[in-house]
Amino acid sequence: MAIAEWLQKLKVGELSARELVDQQLARIKSVDNELNAYVQVTAERARKDADRIDKARLAGESLPPLAGVPLAIKDNLCTKGIRTTCSSKMLENFVPPYESTVTQRLWQAGGILIGKTNLDEFAMGSSTETSAFGATSNPWDLSKVPGGSSGGSAAAVAAGECMASLGSDTGGSIRQPASFCGVVGLKPTYGRVSRYGLVAFASSLDQVGPFANNVADTAELLKVIAGFDPLDSTSLKVPVPDYSATLNDSIKGLRIGIIKECFDQIGLDAEVKDSVLSAANHLQSLGAELVDITCPRFNDGIATYYVIAPSEASANLARYDGVKYGFRSANTQSLSEMTALTRSEGFGSEVQRRILIGTYALSAGYVDAYYKKAQQVRTLIRRDFDNAFNQVDVLLTPTSPTTAFTSGAHENDPLGMYLADLLTIPANLAGLPAISLPCGFDQNGLPIGLQLMANVLDEARLLQVAHQYESTAEVMKARPNTAELVP
Ligand code: GLN
Numbered sequence: 467m468a469i470a471e472w473l474q475k476l477k478v479g480e481l482s483a484r485e486l487v488d489q490q491l492a493r494i495k496s497v498d499n500e501l502n503a504y505v506q507v508t509a510e511r512a513r514k515d516a517d518r519i520d521k522a523r524l525a526g527e528s529l530p531p532l533a534g535v536p537l538a539i540k541d542n543l544c545t546k547g548i549r550t551t552c553s554s555k556m557l558e559n560f561v562p563p564y565e566s567t568v569t570q571r572l573w574q575a576g577g578i579l580i581g582k583t584n585l586d587e588f589a590m591g592s593s594t595e596t597s598a599f600g601a602t603s604n605p606w607d608l609s610k611v612p613g614g615s616s617g618g619s620a621a622a623v624a625a626g627e628c629m630a631s632l633g634s635d636t637g638g639s640i641r642q643p644a645s646f647c648g649v650v651g652l653k654p655t656y657g658r659v660s661r662y663g664l665v666a667f668a669s670s671l672d673q674v675g676p677f678a679n680n681v682a683d684t685a686e687l688l689k690v691i692a693g694f695d696p697l698d699s700t701s702l703k704v705p706v707p708d709y710s711a712t713l714n715d716s717i718k719g720l721r722i723g724i725i726k727e728c729f730d731q732i733g734l735d736a737e738v739k740d741s742v743l744s745a746a747n748h749l750q751s752l753g754a755e756l757v758d759i760t761c762p763r764f765n766d767g768i769a770t771y772y773v774i775a776p777s778e779a780s781a782n783l784a785r786y787d788g789v790k791y792g793f794r795s796a797n798t799q800s801l802s803e804m805t806a807l808t809r810s811e812g813f814g815s816e817v818q819r820r821i822l823i824g825t826y827a828l829s830a831g832y833v834d835a836y837y838k839k840a841q842q843v844r845t846l847i848r849r850d851f852d853n854a855f856n857q858v859d860v861l862l863t864p865t866s867p868t869t870a871f872t873s874g875a876h877e878n879d880p881l882g883m884y885l886a887d888l889l890t891i892p893a894n895l896a897g898l899p900a901i902s903l904p905c906g907f908d909q910n911g912l913p914i915g916l917q918l919m920a921n922v923l924d925e926a927r928l929l930q931v932a933h934q935y936e937s938t939a940e941v942m943k944a945r946p947n948t949a950e951l952v953p
Pocket of ligand 1: 589590591592614615634635636637638639640667775887
């Protein structure tokens with residue numbers, strides 16, 4: 467059910483907020499044992515919030531834009547009084563004393579928290595397999611991963627366990643799981659959405675964004691969470707456009723760039739390539755102009771990211787020392803032993819690997835060769851995009867080189883896992899907004915994702931093009947209903 471459809475039902479009394487919440491909780495109960503999309507379900511609070519909305523409606527009060535919409539929140543966004551674990555043993559019992567700005571805005575808009583979703587530990591990963599609380603499965607095929615790191619948020623939307631959700635995207639963690647789970651996911655421009663209350667991974671790359679079943683719902687959520695926040699020093703002080711208002715504008719004459727380097731990839735699945743190029747042709751049939759674009763440094767993004775992101779992570783994660791909050795190793799004899807054991811026992815192996823890489827890249831004698839060099843390449847990547855956006859309005863690529871892979875496929879192959887982010891990372895390095903939306907299925911029936919990127923703060927354009935595609939493409943009409951996934 468789309469948000470607009472739900473609000474209509476609520477308004478005329480066809481379905482109450484309480485009934486909807488009860489339906490969602492029943493759905494979670496019946497499928498989440500298999501999916502493990504949720505780390506925690508907040509049933510009692512959800513019912514109370516729903517009753518409040520129903521009361522307000524009966525009293526004739528005007529309803530806010532997300533009234534009664536059941537929402538799932540990635541468990542690296544702080545929720546006051548509600549455990550926020552980052553799917554790590556380190557924060558297993560951490561109860562934040564404050565609320566993140568994005569969630570605060572959702573509750574103010576009438577949204578209802580239904581639960582906190584699973585992720586790769588501290589958002590480091592592309593499969594939601596490194597969670598300390600067990601892996602999440604893909605609702606389209608339980609033997610496949612849902613993508614990551616926001617795999618729980620994507621799977622929950624795909625399986626009808628919530629109406630929409632929030633994730634975070636540092637190198638693709640919203641778009642890649644959206645692609646693997648056949649839903650829409652948007653990473654906003656760096657600074658468009660407040661990061662206050664998001665547990666930091668790599669501060670120059672992290673952004674919070676929505677997942678939804680369709681583009682119009684994505685636009686609704688973005689409208690609510692976007693905008694200046696004095697509590698985040700990187701937040702931009704610019705007005706938020708009405709993203710829903712321009713969804714139906716024609717894309718006639720719009721220039722769409724096809725990045726050559728993305729389609730010449732070794733490892734790009736042929737079915738993914740065909741499906742994404744057909745989507746481009748469909749957009750052309752709607753009046754858009756396709757332009758060949760070259761971004762020579764695009765493929766250097768991954769190497770650049772895997773120096774910058776771990777470097778920032780090694781600094782951000784220094785705070786987990788067993789002193790102030792979180793897990794502390796028991797029975798240690800000295801301060802240094804306590805810190806060492808706390809970090810060895812509290813962090814999983816992927817997080818430890820990132821901290822070691824980052825510490826190495828930042829250490830004296832290596833910082834020039836690695837960290838500084840990576841920053842220079844980052845500038846070159848951004849220049850490629852500047853150049854591209856002088857010629858086109860939007861760039862089009864696949865979201866991920868493959869469809870959802872089998873669980874465990876990259877268990878002993880971290881580099882293979884890192885390659886899953888090849889096509890999503892450049893937008894983070896350049897701070898650009900990007901969206902992933904479904905554009906077809908492979909021969910096994912798994913969804914394929916199309917990525918669109920726009921210039922900074924041009925989310926409205928992304929949503930418009932995505933909506934035009936979604937509402938006219940034949941393949942989208944044959945899309946199975948979420949209720950049919952995971953019977
Ligand atoms: N998969 C990437 C990583 O492991 C991106 C994660 C993210 O965007 N949070 O770092």
